[in-house]
């Protein structure tokens with residue numbers, strides 16, 4: 149299957165037929181949008197890194213997921229790896245600083261994050277990178293967001309996860325520590341901060357189990373990729 153639209157059709161069919169997402173009770177009773185960030189739970193990691201986690205942050209996650217799945221102009225990419233060009237195993241769409249985001253709830257999420265974090269971060273989240281993991285074969289390998297300032301400066305990357313839960317793994321870049329696992333569910337928020345991008349690595353591993361589609365929305369400050 150080489151046409152990205154075929155993947156989307158397949159993903160929609162899988163979602164409708166076999167993997168209905170678990171709409172939360174919150175989704176039924178609250179108006180759509182990001183919830184309060186006061187309930188965030190912070191975990192300090194080694195080397196000056198930390199993560200904040202807030203399950204079920206986004207009310208209305210079902211509708212947002214459906215709109216992004218069909219409305220975002222997803223692109224397949226190819227990359228050089230070990231002297232040959234290979235498919236990047238996920239679909240992508242990047243919104244740079246000043247570009248209109250693909251949904252008012254994505255804008256609301258970014259604005260809420262800025263209200264909460266901008267004082268500590270010293271700047272705002274201005275870009276949004278969206279990734280579509282079509283099924284368990286899609287993944288992202290171990291990496292830190294070190295293209296740009298993340299390689300030398302403390303920064304933050306905030307992830308809103310939508311759709312099928314997938315584990316996000318974290319391990320110290322220098323080795324020597326256990327791998328941490330966070331199962332990112334539908335509507336969950338995870339923020340990586342401090343030195344996390346340069347002293348830790350993160351990954352979304354492949355899964356051999358039947359796995360429905362997931363969308364990750366990552367908010368970053370300017371110059372962090």
Ligand SMILES: O=C(O)CCC(=O)C(=O)O
Nearest residue numbers: 279288293307350352364
């Ligand atoms: O899928 C995710 O939530 C993580 C994505 C990621 O690490 C990246 O795109 O750099």
